[in-house]
Every structure is written in structure tokens, then in C-alpha cells.
Amino acid sequence: MSELASQTYTRADEAFDCLQTAIVKGDLAPGDKIGELDLCSRFELTRGPLREALGRLESRGLLVRRPHAGVKVVSVSASELVELYRIREVMEGLAARQAAERMTDQEIADLQATLNTHEAMIDEARGQAYYQAEGDYDFHHRIATGSRNTKLAQMLLGDLYYMVRMYRYRLSTSAGRPHLALGEHRRIVEAIAQRDGELAEFLMKRHINAARKNIEKKIEEGLLTI
Amino acid sequence: MSELASQTYTRADEAFDCLQTAIVKGDLAPGDKIGELDLCSRFELTRGPLREALGRLESRGLLVRRPHAGVKVVSVSASELVELYRIREVMEGLAARQAAERMTDQEIADLQATLNTHEAMIDEARGQAYYQAEGDYDFHHRIATGSRNTKLAQMLLGDLYYMVRMYRYRLSTSAGRPHLALGEHRRIVEAIAQRDGELAEFLMKRHINAARKNIEKKIEEGLLTI
DNA sequence: ACAACGTATATTGTCAACAATACCTGAGTC
DNA sequence: GACTCAGGTATTGTTGACAATATACGTTGT
Numbered sequence: 001m002s003e004l005a006s007q008t009y010t011r012a013d014e015a016f017d018c019l020q021t022a023i024v025k026g027d028l029a030p031g032d033k034i035g036e037l038d039l040c041s042r043f044e045l046t047r048g049p050l051r052e053a054l055g056r057l058e059s060r061g062l063l064v065r066r067p068h069a070g071v072k073v074v075s076v077s078a079s080e081l082v083e084l085y086r087i088r089e090v091m092e093g094l095a096a097r098q099a100a101e102r103m104t105d106q107e108i109a110d111l112q113a114t115l116n117t118h119e120a121m122i123d124e125a126r127g128q129a130y131y132q133a134e135g136d137y138d139f140h141h142r143i144a145t146g147s148r149n150t151k152l153a154q155m156l157l158g159d160l161y162y163m164v165r166m167y168r169y170r171l172s173t174s175a176g177r178p179h180l181a182l183g184e185h186r187r188i189v190e191a192i193a194q195r196d197g198e199l200a201e202f203l204m205k206r207h208i209n210a211a212r213k214n215i216e217k218k219i220e221e222g223l224l225t226i
Numbered sequence: 227m228s229e230l231a232s233q234t235y236t237r238a239d240e241a242f243d244c245l246q247t248a249i250v251k252g253d254l255a256p257g258d259k260i261g262e263l264d265l266c267s268r269f270e271l272t273r274g275p276l277r278e279a280l281g282r283l284e285s286r287g288l289l290v291r292r293p294h295a296g297v298k299v300v301s302v303s304a305s306e307l308v309e310l311y312r313i314r315e316v317m318e319g320l321a322a323r324q325a326a327e328r329m330t331d332q333e334i335a336d337l338q339a340t341l342n343t344h345e346a347m348i349d350e351a352r353g354q355a356y357y358q359a360e361g362d363y364d365f366h367h368r369i370a371t372g373s374r375n376t377k378l379a380q381m382l383l384g385d386l387y388y389m390v391r392m393y394r395y396r397l398s399t400s401a402g403r404p405h406l407a408l409g410e411h412r413r414i415v416e417a418i419a420q421r422d423g424e425l426a427e428f429l430m431k432r433h434i435n436a437a438r439k440n441i442e443k444k445i446e447e448g449l450l451t452i
Numbered sequence: 453a454c455a456a457c458g459t460a461t462a463t464t465g466t467c468a469a470c471a472a473t474a475c476c477t478g479a480g481t482c
Numbered sequence: 483g484a485c486t487c488a489g490g491t492a493t494t495g496t497t498g499a500c501a502a503t504a505t506a507c508g509t510t511g512t
Binding site: 008009010012048051052053055056058059060061067068080083084086087089090091093094098149150151152154155158159160163 | 234235236238274277278279281282284285286287293294306309310312313315316317319320324375376377378380381384385386389
Binding site: 297 | 503
């Protein structure tokens with residue numbers, strides 16, 4: 001996760017990663033008032049590094065802290081998930097545009113290669129779950145970093161994606177439309193390969209828009225109330 | 227700054243605010259390897275809360291930490307400032323759109339009132355600096371919160387604006403075009419008042435685009451190399 | 453019986469001492 | 483003279499104990 005692996009891995013970093021994955025995977029349910037001591041014993045940590053990690057997580061909006069009252073995982077509503085996708089739409093649109101302008105040919109080739117891998121997985125009808133979870137993440141991850149926009153990548157990779165993945169784990173949403181999504185991914189990469197930033201932005205926005213509408217539909221059907 | 231003033235203000239919060247303003251105002255120069263003890267004596271703090279604040283700041287990208295090597299304020303380049311404005315363009319565009327859909331009539335009235343205040347200040351030719359620094363910030367702040375998009379507002383207010391303000395203090399950029407900016411602000415508010423989200427988004431994007439081009443021009447002229 | 457208050461407890465916030473590590477200085481060698 | 487390597491030092495990371503506060507419970511008064 002960390003870019004160039006700062007040789008020494010501090011306890012606070014460890015705590016941060018543990019907590020983050022625990023929150024994302026749903027091991028720490030939202031709304032729970034969870035004590036620091038519980039967390040310490042759970043992750044074999046002491047309170048110092050733990051508190052530092054809690055501060056970071058709070059700053060990223062994954063949990064909320066009330067002084068002397070405790071920490072709880074942020075409770076999330078379905079409508080907020082939709083809001084997240086609206087943000088993704090504009091930010092990843094920008095990322096796609098800049099990626100088209102700035103990615104190296106090698107990076108584009110790699111991106112196409114990952115898409116082929118994903119296609120193979122879907123055709124074999126196994127690992128659909130993988131494709132939707134990690135594969136999709138991988139695709140968007142590459143474009144975010146390919147934008148060469150440090151802050152943009154940081155916001156997408158460090159904030160938004162974790163929140164989206166949190167929802168995904170919790171509700172196993174984003175189900176369905178694997179072939180559809182792959183096709184959309186292909187078109188986006190095509191536009192990037194042709195260095196057509198405007199088109200790449202348009203396609204990416206439409207892609208995420210479609211994902212959002214898919215989620216909204218599920219909410220309508222009452223499958224997604226949190 | 228904190229939304230509903232959590233009665234008790236912890237030392238870590240204090241440290242966080244002190245450091246943030248110090249960074250934004252330029253009292254802590256970027257690139258400086260600044261020691262924890264120095265900071266402690268400077269802000270009358272102890273290392274515990276300080277470290278917690280440092281973690282939060284690092285998480286927000288205002289400073290970088292290398293284990294056992296120290297903390298330094300993130301050094302920023304002119305090109306990265308431009309990248310920031312590209313992000314602002316799409317995010318604030320979205321904010322304007324959602325604000326047009328969701329702001330209360332009262333909020334819109336307040337927004338118009340602040341614009342009148344700003345105009346009076348400019349006409350009196352005093353407080354231009356104020357208008358450009360705090361006034362502009364105030365305008366964008368209101369729209370961000372008016373979007374009713376929690377995460378969007380959090381990202382704009384908690385991350386992007388601090389970075390932009392950091393640059394502003396440091397280079398006293400964003401100079402010029404006060405009347406121009408005010409006119410653009412007025413048109414945006416008009417669109418919001420008419421509940422025309424699409425237009426509000428378009429105008430906001432163009433507004434920030436203009437600001438970005440203004441900065442790029444200065445960079446061309448060599449006035450803004452960092 | 454219900455409400456309000458005061459106390460008790462458990463949890464969080466804070467502090468100061470200890471341990472580990474990166475950087476710097478100096479000597480030695482090529 | 484320049485480079486390498488080793489040790490010292492200062493700074494950071496970590497720990498455990500202490501202080502402050504919010505919640506919960508029991509008591510008391512109406």
C-alpha cells in the first residue's frame with residue numbers, strides 16, 4: 001500500500017493498517033462504541049501508537065471520536081454511498097483525462113494486460129467475485145496513479161476507495177454487470193491509448209454513473225438499506 | 227473551524243490547530259526538518275498530543291514523516307498548485323450543482339448577503355486583501371457545505387482548501403481580478419437561486435478554470451516559481 | 453412513581469521515563 | 483586526499499503510570 005516501503009515499519013503504521021482493514025472488512029461494525037483497551041488487546045498494541053492511528057483514521061473520516069466518550073466506526077447510510085459515487089464520478093473523470101495525457105506507453109500496455117486477465121477470469125466463470133472486488137479496484141487504482149496528479153491520487157486511493165470498499169464488503173454490492181463493466185473499462189483504456197483525454201473523461205464519468213444508478217436501483221428495491 | 231465545538235477541547239486538537247495554521251500561514255517553512263521538541267516548546271505542548279496531531283497532519287498530506295528521521299512540511303511546487311486547481315474545478319463544480327439542488331432559501335439569501343458585503347469592501351478599495359483571502363474562502367466554504375454532501379464538504383474544507391490557502395499565504399497569489407471574481411461569484415449564486423444545477427456547475431468550473439489560468443500565466447512570467 | 457442530583461467507576465487524555473534508530477563525526481585505510 | 487566504516491549522540495518511537503472526565507448507577511426529594 002505504501003509506495004516505497006519506508007524500510008522501518010512503525011507500530012503506529014501497523015496499527016493504522018490493522019484498523020483500516022478491520023473497518024473496511026467489517027470486522028469492526030459501524031456504530032459500535034469500541035474501547036481503546038479492547039483494540040489494544042485485539043491487535044497486540046499499546047495505547048500510544050493506537051491513539052496515533054485512531055487520529056489518522058478520524059482525520060480520514062472512517063471513525064468518529066468524542067473526547068472522553070470513545071471511538072466508534074462511522075455509521076454510513078445508503079444515501080451517503082450514492083454521494084460517494086457522485087464524487088468518484090467527477091474525480092475519476094479528471095483522473096482518466098489526465099491519465100490519457102500522461103501515462104507512459106508501458107503503463108497503458110500493462111493496463112490492457114490486466115483487462116485481459118480480468119476477461120479471462122470472467123469467461124472461466126470463476127473468480128467473478130475477485131474481478132468485482134480487487135480487479136475493479138486495480139483498474140481504477142492504475143488510472144488514479146497514472147494521472148500523475150499526486151493529490152488527486154492521494155484523495156482517491158487514501159480516502160474514497162477505502163470508504164467504497166467498506167460498503168462493498170459490508171453489503172456485497174457492486175454485484176452484477178461484470179461483462180458490462182469490462183466493456184466499459186475497455187473503451188476507457190482505448191480512449192487513453194489514443195490519448196483522447198476528453199473522451200476518456202466522458203467514458204469514465206458514464207461508467208461510474210452507471211455503477212451509481214445500479215446501486216440506486218438496488219436501494220429502490222429495498223435490497224440495500226443499511 | 228470544528229463544526230459543533232465538542233465542548234471539551236483536547237490538547238491534541240489544540241496541537242492540530244496550531245500546527246495547521248502555522249503551516250498554512252507559512253510560519254513553518256516547507257522543507258524544514260523540524261524537531262518534535264522544538265515544536266513542543268514552541269506551542270507549550272507535550273509530545274503525546276503533538277505526535278497525535280502530527281499523524282493527522284501527515285494523513286492530510288500537509289507534512290511528511292520519515293521514521294526516526296523527523297518531520298518536514300511538505301514542499302510544494304508550482305505545478306502541484308495547478309494540479310490542485312484542476313481538482314477544485316471538478317469537485318467544486320459538483321458542489322455547486324448539488325448546492326443548487328439542496329441549499330435552503332435562507333442559505334441562498336445569506337450567500338447573496340455575503341456577496342454584497344464583499345462588493346462593498348471592494349468598492350471602498352479597502353480590504354481587497356481580505357476579500358481575496360477570507361472572502362473568497364467564505365464563498366466557496368458556503369457552497370461546499372450547501373452541497374449537503376458530507377464527504378465532498380469534508381474533502382474540500384478539510385484537505386484542499388488548507389493546501390490552497392498555504393500557497394496563497396506563501397506567494398500572495400490569487401492577486402488581481404477581484405471585480406472579475408465577484409462577477410463570477412454573482413452569476414454562480416444566480417444559477418443556484420434559480421435551482422439550475424447544471425448551469426451552476428458550468429459556471430463554477432469556468433470560474434476556477436479562470437483562476438487556474440491566472441496562476442499559470444504568473445508561472446509563465448516567472449513570478450511564481452517556488 | 454418519577455425526576456434530579458451526587459457519587460463511583462471505567463475509560464479516555466496526558467505525562468515523563470525508557471528503548472531503538474538514523475544521522476553525524478572521527479579515525480583509519482586505499 | 484577521498485572514501486569507508488565504526489561509534490557516539492541526539493532525536494524519534496514506545497511504554498507504563500497518572501490525571502481528568504463522561505457515563506452509569508444509586509440515592510433522595512417531590
